[in-house]
Amino acid sequence: MSLIYNIGRLVGIQPEGVLRLEGPAQGQTGVLENAWLRIKDGRIADYGKMADLVGHDETDAVMPDSDRASIDARGGMVLPGFCDSHTHVVYAGSRDGEFLDKINGLSYEEIAARGGGILNSARHLQQISEEELYNQSISRVREMMAKGTVAMEIKSGYGLSPKAELKILRVIRRIAENVPAAVRSTYLGAHAVGPGYTHEEYVQMVIDLIPEAAELADFVDVFCDEGFFTVEDTDRILTAAKGKLIPKIHANELAVSGGVQVGVKHNALSVDHLERTTDAEIDALKGTETMPTMLPGSSFFLGLPYGRAKDYIKAGLGVALASDYNPGSSPSGDMRFVMAQGCIKMRLTPVEAFNAVTLNSAYAMGLSREYGSITVGKKAALILTEPGWDLTKLAYQYQTPFIREIIL
Numbered sequence: 001m002s003l004i005y006n007i008g009r010l011v012g013i014q015p016e017g018v019l020r021l022e023g024p025a026q027g028q029t030g031v032l033e034n035a036w037l038r039i040k041d042g043r044i045a046d047y048g049k050m051a052d053l054v055g056h057d058e059t060d061a062v063m064p065d066s067d068r069a070s071i072d073a074r075g076g077m078v079l080p081g082f083c084d085s086h087t088h089v090v091y092a093g094s095r096d097g098e099f100l101d102k103i104n105g106l107s108y109e110e111i112a113a114r115g116g117g118i119l120n121s122a123r124h125l126q127q128i129s130e131e132e133l134y135n136q137s138i139s140r141v142r143e144m145m146a147k148g149t150v151a152m153e154i155k156s157g158y159g160l161s162p163k164a165e166l167k168i169l170r171v172i173r174r175i176a177e178n179v180p181a182a183v184r185s186t187y188l189g190a191h192a193v194g195p196g197y198t199h200e201e202y203v204q205m206v207i208d209l210i211p212e213a214a215e216l217a218d219f220v221d222v223f224c225d226e227g228f229f230t231v232e233d234t235d236r237i238l239t240a241a242k243g244k245l246i247p248k249i250h251a252n253e254l255a256v257s258g259g260v261q262v263g264v265k266h267n268a269l270s271v272d273h274l275e276r277t278t279d280a281e282i283d284a285l286k287g288t289e290t291m292p293t294m295l296p297g298s299s300f301f302l303g304l305p306y307g308r309a310k311d312y313i314k315a316g317l318g319v320a321l322a323s324d325y326n327p328g329s330s331p332s333g334d335m336r337f338v339m340a341q342g343c344i345k346m347r348l349t350p351v352e353a354f355n356a357v358t359l360n361s362a363y364a365m366g367l368s369r370e371y372g373s374i375t376v377g378k379k380a381a382l383i384l385t386e387p388g389w390d391l392t393k394l395a396y397q398y399q400t401p402f403i404r405e406i407i408l
Ligand code: NIG
Pocket: 088, 117, 118, 121, 223, 250, 253, 298, 324, 326, 327, 328, 329, 330
């Protein structure tokens, strides 16, 4: 049992059973000022106002010296840790060489067409051992955790052969076993056509590998976009994965791809990217279980349009935001920066952006029963800030260090 007391603002309070926030609800969150929160067995046991704690049975827990497990928050904010539902952090080497090509004006598609991009990362990955891949990747996971991420999804997709895809999925599993953050795993065999295969042969390989991948992964993903995989490929892969892996789809990054509609058809948990969407995509998502997920870090890094998050919310939908941490389109896993971009570039209110990087992103990886809000019974996966912070300042003063302690 431990107690956090003198909390200036306890933010992100939700009643039990709220698994995602849609429409006007995305703009609301529970806040308690001058609060305490008690943790038992790694879970949120209880919380309340400081005024009510005085005179309580365990009042002496308020004295830091009498109970070493208690933390004086000194007026800092306590919020649920960030949930990052879309990353590619298991990769090898770097693509800093392509950074110069990009600066000199080549587009993502042009770099890929020259054999750069995902194929470049796949070459790096073939050359290193599983041990080395684990070491490189876990350092990024630790970096994400230091920035406040407590739950994350990680995709395969830089293997592009059965052997190398399974190598990545094993590395993700090993990461999951070795960090206190929650880790969900996604089989993204269909990320690019592997060398030595025709398009058709490669799609067949991706399908044939599903049973083995399903032993290691929770989800299946397809890069359903212009120049990569078609709606028909996606439909075939998702049909083959039915009952084994839940879909989460890369859609509408490079073009209006049809990826949203095929994702919805297969009851995808999320459709991600959505830099390019028309009203048809918004309509297709209404009344579904699928969480639209936007990745402002890719818009920033590649110079793409930002997703129409505001229009989705106006239409009654919820929106999640994630980092897309990967070497080609978003070399950052900083969810506070993602939240700030949600406000600055997508015109979300700080509360809307906060819900997008916590509860809705937890939903988008099937973790919102355990993570993403201050709710009795959920994991105590929390950020304690320095004194004087609130959600608006978090997004506004987006480069100033704010974390005092991560409780995980
Ligand atoms: O989400 N769009 C596809 N996959 C990644 C980028 C992969 C890469 O370039 O390495 C993304 O942006």
